[in-house]
Amino acid sequence: MKRDAIPRKAIEPRSSAAEPRDGGVQSVDRALHIIETLAEDDEGYRLSDLAVRTGLSTSTVHRLLATLEKRRFVQFDRTESKWHVGAQSFSVGATFTRRRNFTAQAMPYLRKLRDLTRETATRRANHFRFTEVASSLPRKNISVFQK
Numbered sequence: 001m002k003r004d005a006i007p008r009k010a011i012e013p014r015s016s017a018a019e020p021r022d023g024g025v026q027s028v029d030r031a032l033h034i035i036e037t038l039a040e041d042d043e044g045y046r047l048s049d050l051a052v053r054t055g056l057s058t059s060t061v062h063r064l065l066a067t068l069e070k071r072r073f074v075q076f077d078r079t080e081s082k083w084h085v086g087a088q089s090f091s092v093g094a095t096f097t098r099r100r101n102f103t104a105q106a107m108p109y110l111r112k113l114r115d116l117t118r119e120t121a122t123r124r125a126n127h128f129r130f131t132e133v134a135s136s137l138p139r140k141n142i143s144v145f146q147k
Helices: 026-039 047-054 058-070 087-100 102-117
Strands: 074-077 082-085 121-125 130-134 141-145
Touching: 026 047, 026 058, 026 074, 026 082, 047 058, 058 074, 087 102, 102 121
Parallel strands: none
Antiparallel strands: 074 082, 121 130, 130 141
């Protein structure tokens, strides 16, 4: 029985996975490399695919995934036997967005565009599925978080 193959672009294993970058901690570098690799594809990866893509041994990848799973940085889909980025990875990444306050930076430009065009102006952050709207109705600014 053949498993459904997912078409993916050919990627060479990264040579830096085996060595820490800039004298860093090897296990941390490898764990982050796994998370970065998982983030490349929403379909997820099987253990063996992750090992090939990261250039790490299957046993090393499995140990790191087990640790990352305990901390909710990755999650395992048992029905498809695939690994995905976990909720904690999103929480940590969302901190960057909150710290930068993109909404406050964008709103003056959205309001100006709205006023010039007399149309609703929108900024959408696709990765976070968050939309800011400067409505064509005066003084109506709306932020919508979409699932």
